[in-house]
Amino acid sequence: MSTPRIRQPSMRDVARASGVSYQTVSRVINDQERVHPETRARVLAAVDALGYHPNSAARALVTGRGSTVAVVASNTSLYGYARTLEGIEDAAFAAGYTVNITVLRSPDQSDRADAVERLLSQPLAGLIAFTHDDLARSAVEDVPSRMPAVTVFGTGAGGRAHILLDEEGGARAAIRHLLDLGHRTIHHAGVPPLLPSGRLLGWRATLEEAGVPRPEPIPVTWEPRSGYEVGSAIARQHDITAVFAGNDDIATGIVRALIDSGRDVPGDVSVIGFDDTPLAAYTRPSLTTVSQDFVELGRRAFDLLHGLIEQDDQPAGPTVLPTHLVTRESTGPPRR
Amino acid sequence: MSTPRIRQPSMRDVARASGVSYQTVSRVINDQERVHPETRARVLAAVDALGYHPNSAARALVTGRGSTVAVVASNTSLYGYARTLEGIEDAAFAAGYTVNITVLRSPDQSDRADAVERLLSQPLAGLIAFTHDDLARSAVEDVPSRMPAVTVFGTGAGGRAHILLDEEGGARAAIRHLLDLGHRTIHHAGVPPLLPSGRLLGWRATLEEAGVPRPEPIPVTWEPRSGYEVGSAIARQHDITAVFAGNDDIATGIVRALIDSGRDVPGDVSVIGFDDTPLAAYTRPSLTTVSQDFVELGRRAFDLLHGLIEQDDQPAGPTVLPTHLVTRESTGPPRR
């Protein structure tokens, strides 16, 4: 039926081939000092000749710790998450770790338990969770605290090391920009979070500080289509002159709807995005948006975890990475 | 310094707690039949009480096979790749597998060897490689043939099971659409592949069959910015009336450059994209493009691998998934 399993060469094979004991091979493989250079050379030659690869399962079994970090997220293909993942993978690879992904697709309790179960059965070194929504957040809480973990995005969870982008600062800058332009208030089309997001908080706080009306947030999903639907509705309310969208995709949908409805952007309505995706500079109009370095976020998240794994140095507070406003064509002063 | 490692409960602990031998526990865990229901219940209770998780490293060590599939790619954040990854993860999770990602970032020989080395040291069940470029392609060739593997995109490699999207068919439909509209020829702005891509082949063949001039492909990168640069150049060549872009991002960059240069799309120049990203329907003009189901591609790729792992059934030929043209605003008849 299936091919008889062919054994990969083991340390014993290498030992036999180079005429030493397999413990000596282990020392060579693990770069320990106390090996005669000549012996080392002989062993290395045998390793090469046999095409030997250390077996990380066996190693994990005896050391009790793997060299894999798991990334837990509810989505890995949206721009920001995909790029963050890329950053994690980059830093992890450089540090000799391997990256595992687990997508939490349903809020279903048993589904989540299953995922966590599976996570923990692997020989993990640590775990990075995207806690922008409640899925990963509750998963983190199911993970025993002895497992090193860092949370990325949102509010964190379980008292874990936490790193995030300064979404609140970005939102503040965005709203201030619009206010400075002369808009009386700014509407917000955002994905309803269970816990208020930095974007929401920054928006709300800035309006409040300016003493201007604070309209109800308009709920959307992350799809451009959803932005389009909201945009069509906004087009009918001529008192709305500025919209702060949850991300660039939503903003693009809104812009398109507005223009399809005969309204001008930014002439009639200013629209601001979030994320600064590669496309944001090339849509028409190009988007004023908040730029975030997701790749750096991912790298730093891994570094944080790495510190936890190696020295158990728990950072005092959350790490906040800067964001900045990029002004483009989609915002302007309101029509007088 | 670092916390003393706390042992997770092992089978022995469960055995002790439930008053059976640990092999019986093994039977229960692995859902084998020959266990007294009562014993089973007792064991399960102990599992629950202790919070026992099977150790997959130990299991992999003895069975010689892991339950992890590795995905090897040169990029995981571009829309198509990110979505394909999502499809793989989805199917893998459903089948009880875990997904590992390895990004091949440099064509450097030793770098690649390092990555493959690391891959093979894990207890893998199999491997999925994105062979759209030469990086993953040569990595696959470094992997011993005993390891089940499937290649996705491009031309495949190493005689492995291969699944891809019908990019050639998509390109043909796109070019035919443009030709039918009355364009005399169609230029192609594509990312130069080492081996001709389906997009390139479909474009070239369709032009050839139509007996129209076949201009040199215009090299770009996957960035919208690159599309913009190419678009600026195209804007100066008033004999170009139709451009087939390598993907939607490039198309968007081209469109923007064209319009910035005072040319109309599709009035002066028709632009066609590829991928049908969520945004393609909402840019201005919206993009005529070729739609591809990346998530399905990912799922099917995993299924293929799964078949290889479980029954070693090597498919006869490559699996080709359909693509289809979506006509929107960015294409139209040439000005007479």
Next chain:
DNA sequence: CTGAAAGCGCTAACAA
């Protein structure tokens, strides 16, 4: 500097 022995947690024979 090198070798011998033990055992990580598990599955797969085989025995009872």
Next chain:
DNA sequence: TTGTTAGCGCTTTCAG
């Protein structure tokens, strides 16, 4: 139906 015995490939004492 359950228990016994090996041993997967490796690192870690501890001897030499």
